[in-house]
Amino acid sequence: MTRLRRFGDFWWEFVVGDDWRIAVGVVVALGVSAAIADSGHAAWWLVPVAVVLLLYASLRREARANRAAARR
Amino acid sequence: MTAVFLFASAFLASAVEMVEALTIVLAVGITRDWRSSLTGVAVAGVVLAAIVAALGPALTLLPLDTLRLVVGALLLVFGLQWLRKAILRASGLKALHDEREAFAHETAEARTAQVERHAGLDWYAFTISFKGVLLEGLEVAFIVLTFGSTQGSIPLAAAGATVAVVLVTIVGAIARHPLTRVPENALKFAVGTMLTTFGIFWSVEGAGAHWPGGEAALPAVLAFVVLTSIAFVYTLRRGEPVPA
Numbered sequence: 001m002t003r004l005r006r007f008g009d010f011w012w013e014f015v016v017g018d019d020w021r022i023a024v025g026v027v028v029a030l031g032v033s034a035a036i037a038d039s040g041h042a043a044w045w046l047v048p049v050a051v052v053l054l055l056y057a058s059l060r061r062e063a064r065a066n067r068a069a070a071r072r
Numbered sequence: 073m074t075a076v077f078l079f080a081s082a083f084l085a086s087a088v089e090m091v092e093a094l095t096i097v098l099a100v101g102i103t104r105d106w107r108s109s110l111t112g113v114a115v116a117g118v119v120l121a122a123i124v125a126a127l128g129p130a131l132t133l134l135p136l137d138t139l140r141l142v143v144g145a146l147l148l149v150f151g152l153q154w155l156r157k158a159i160l161r162a163s164g165l166k167a168l169h170d171e172r173e174a175f176a177h178e179t180a181e182a183r184t185a186q187v188e189r190h191a192g193l194d195w196y197a198f199t200i201s202f203k204g205v206l207l208e209g210l211e212v213a214f215i216v217l218t219f220g221s222t223q224g225s226i227p228l229a230a231a232g233a234t235v236a237v238v239l240v241t242i243v244g245a246i247a248r249h250p251l252t253r254v255p256e257n258a259l260k261f262a263v264g265t266m267l268t269t270f271g272i273f274w275s276v277e278g279a280g281a282h283w284p285g286g287e288a289a290l291p292a293v294l295a296f297v298v299l300t301s302i303a304f305v306y307t308l309r310r311g312e313p314v315p316a
Contacts, residue, residue: 014210015146017153026149026275030141034279043281047272048293051152052300058156059304066165 019061025054074287077294078223081266082232085215088259089208090240095171095250096204099178102248104185104197111193112201120209124216124230131221140222141278147218148271155264159301161257163308168257171250215267222274265301269294 016023029050036043101109131139160166178200185196212233220226243251273293276283283289 014214015150015153017150017156019153019156022152022156023149026145026152030145030275030279033276033281037280037282043279044276044283044289046281047148047276047279048296051148051268051272051297055152055156055159055300055304059159059308062156062160063165063308 019058022054022058025050029054074223074290075225075228077266077270077290078219078225078229079232081219081263081270082212082216082229083236084259084266085263086212086233086236087240087254088256088263089212090237091171091251091254091256092169092174093205093208094240094244095175096178096208097201098244098248098250099175100182100197100200100204103179103182105194108194108197109201112198112203113205115198116202116205116209119206120213123210123213124226127217128220128226131217132224132226137278137280139278140274143218143222144271144273144275144278146271147222147267148275150214150218151264151267151269151271154260155268155297155301158257158261158264159304159308162261162305165308169260171252171254171256175250215263219270222270261301265294265297269297272297 026047029047033043033046036046097109097113100112131143134142157166161168182196182200188195190198216226216229216233220229223229240251269290273283273290283293285292
C-alpha cells in the first residue's frame with residue numbers, strides 16, 4: 001500500500017505539481033469547450049482565456065503567500 | 073513549421089534537464105567512482121529508451137481525437153507547471169536554479185555517504201546517478217511521447233532530445249564541471265511556453281473545437297502565451313498589489 005501510494009504521489013507531483021487547482025481548471029475548461037463545440041458554436045477561445053485566468057489566480061496566491069512570509 | 077516547433081521543444085527540454093542531470097553525475101563521479109556513476113547513467117538511459125519504445129507505439133493506437141484530448145490536457149497541465157515556476161523565477165518570487173550550488177550540495181553529500189559495494193559497484197554512486205538521470209529524463213520522455221504522439225512523429229521528438237543529450241554530454245565531458253553558463257532559467261521559460269502552447273492547441277482540437285486557420289493558428293497561440301507570460305513577469309516584478 002505504501003509503495004502504491006508513493007507511486008501515485010510521484011505521478012501526481014510529476015504531472016500536477018504545486019497547484020492542483022490548475023489541473024482541475026484545465027479539465028473543467030476542456031469539458032465546457034467540448035459542450036460548446038458539440039452545440040455547434042465556436043469554442044477555441046475558451047481554453048486560452050481559462051489558461052490566463054488560472055495562471056493569474058495561481059500566481060496571485062503565490063505572490064500573496066510570499067509577501068505574507070516576508071512580513072513575518 | 074510544427075516539425076520545427078516539435079524538434080526545438082524536445083531539444084530545449086532535454087538540454088535543460090540534462091544540464092541538471094550532468095551536475096549530479098559529475099558530482100558523484102568526481103567524488104566517488106566514475107565507473108559506478110557512468111553505469112548508473114547507462115542503466116537509466118536504457119530504462120528511459122524502453123519507456124519511450126514501449127509507450128510510443130501504444131499511444132499511436134489511440135483514436136486521434138482521444139489522443140489529442142488526453143495528451144493535450146496532460147501537456148497543458150504539465151506545461152503550466154513549468155511556466156508558473158519560470159514566471160515566479162523570472163519575477164524574483166522563487167529562487168533561480170543554481171548549478172554551482174547544486175554541485176556543491178551533491179559533492180558534500182557524496183563525500184560523507186558510506187561506501188557500500190554491490191556487484192563490484194559503489195552503490196551510492198550508481199544509485200544517485202541512476203536516479204538523477206532517470207528522474208530528469210522522465211520529464212524528457214514525457215515530452216517526447218506527448219509531443220511526438222500528437223504530432224504523429226515520436227522519432228523526430230526523440231531525435232531532438234537525443235541531439236541535446238549528446239551535446240550536453242560532449243560539453244560536460246570537455247568542461248568537467250557543471251554547465252553554469254547555460255541560461256537554464258531562460259530555457260525553462262521557453263520550454264514552459266512551448267509545452268503550454270502545444271497543450272492548448274491539441275487539447276482544444278481534441279475537445280472537438282477547431283482553430284481558425286487550422287495549424288496556422290499555432291504561432292498565434294505561441295505569441296499569446298509568450299506575451300501573457302511576459303506581462304505576468306512584468307507585473308510581479310513591479311511588486312504591484314495583485315488586484316482582488
